[in-house]
Amino acid sequence: MKNYWLHRISHESKVAYALLEKGFLSVGWGKCKNDSISDLKEGKEAFEELMKCHGYNNRSRWGLWRFLQFAADDIVVVPLYNSEFAICRIVEGPKPAVEIPDEIDIGFVAKIELLKKCPRSYASSFLQSRMKMRQVNGNLNDLKQHIEEAKNARMPSFAKLHDIISDIVSDNREKFIQSISPNNLERLILWYMKRIGAEDVYIPAKNEHGKENHADADVIATFSNLHIRVYIQAKRHDGETSDWAVRQIFEYVKQKMEIQVEDDAEKGNYIPILWVISTGEFSEDVYKKAKEANVRLIDGKEFFTMLLDCGIGSIDEAFL
Numbered sequence: 001m002k003n004y005w006l007h008r009i010s011h012e013s014k015v016a017y018a019l020l021e022k023g024f025l026s027v028g029w030g031k032c033k034n035d036s037i038s039d040l041k042e043g044k045e046a047f048e049e050l051m052k053c054h055g056y057n058n059r060s061r062w063g064l065w066r067f068l069q070f071a072a073d074d075i076v077v078v079p080l081y082n083s084e085f086a087i088c089r090i091v092e093g094p095k096p097a098v099e100i101p102d103e104i105d106i107g108f109v110a111k112i113e114l115l116k117k118c119p120r121s122y123a124s125s126f127l128q129s130r131m132k133m134r135q136v137n138g139n140l141n142d143l144k145q146h147i148e149e150a151k152n153a154r155m156p157s158f159a160k161l162h163d164i165i166s167d168i169v170s171d172n173r174e175k176f177i178q179s180i181s182p183n184n185l186e187r188l189i190l191w192y193m194k195r196i197g198a199e200d201v202y203i204p205a206k207n208e209h210g211k212e213n214h215a216d217a218d219v220i221a222t223f224s225n226l227h228i229r230v231y232i233q234a235k236r237h238d239g240e241t242s243d244w245a246v247r248q249i250f251e252y253v254k255q256k257m258e259i260q261v262e263d264d265a266e267k268g269n270y271i272p273i274l275w276v277i278s279t280g281e282f283s284e285d286v287y288k289k290a291k292e293a294n295v296r297l298i299d300g301k302e303f304f305t306m307l308l309d310c311g312i313g314s315i316d317e318a319f320l
Helices: 013-021 044-053 060-065 125-130 140-151 162-171 173-180 182-195 243-260 284-292 298-312 315-320
Strands: 006-008 024-027 073-078 085-095 110-120 137-139 198-201 220-223 227-236 271-278 295-298
Touching: 006 140, 013 024, 024 060, 024 085, 044 060, 060 110, 060 137, 073 140, 085 140, 110 140, 125 140, 173 298, 182 198, 182 220, 182 227, 182 298, 182 315, 227 243, 243 271, 243 284, 243 295, 271 298, 284 295, 295 298
Parallel strands: 006 073, 227 271, 271 295
Antiparallel strands: 006 137, 024 110, 073 085, 085 110, 198 220, 220 227
């Protein structure tokens, strides 16, 4: 009968993770590695006597007992750092870690085949909860179906509605682009900035006094609590947006910063943030130039996601 287990890497982690990369699960209790495995597996009473001889009296010793029960074709779930986990198949049952130096407390290893390594979101909530258990290992036969589903999953166990809607929006991006004019794009950005908490948002006049070298900003949003002011150049494009938008917003903010503001409440009080939002895309060359100018580029797909993230329930209010 194939069994399902959980085994946590919690002992000599640096060495244990290196062994995992080489295809071995490991466990401590190095003083026992010269004992016969058959003697250790003979029965719980015999196991306890051997463990007492080595001075192992705490409850964690049963982690070795369970490890020694691993058999070929058993499936083991291994929680990892960075909120990931691995699913492994036992290729060969446990054996003494004779090649590990005695000063490193690794007693036994089991050869494995790595079947899957992925974020924990691929596991059901029941399996994720069991991965938090504090003991070194344990039997997971009651979660057999959950483990098999996680092993075969091609996406997170519970697909987020956000991701599903985001994919739908992305698939229909062309329809969105065709439905919005340049002026409406500015109004939509203004609505978005208000939605995420800007206290003062406005669209500057196109003939604003003092602009030179084609300097331009389409939307300006102030976040008083954060002491930042976001200057945005908006481009309603079907294809690629050139670096012209980067130069426009960069020149606009540069000229604004050169103006000496007499109002002490305004003078030097806000950090400028530069954005270019386009319904189109940007080339690698434009991204390079934007980085040099400290300008954030937001393409159509990202902007749609931003709209989704802030909640689109009242999006029609942008055009009232």
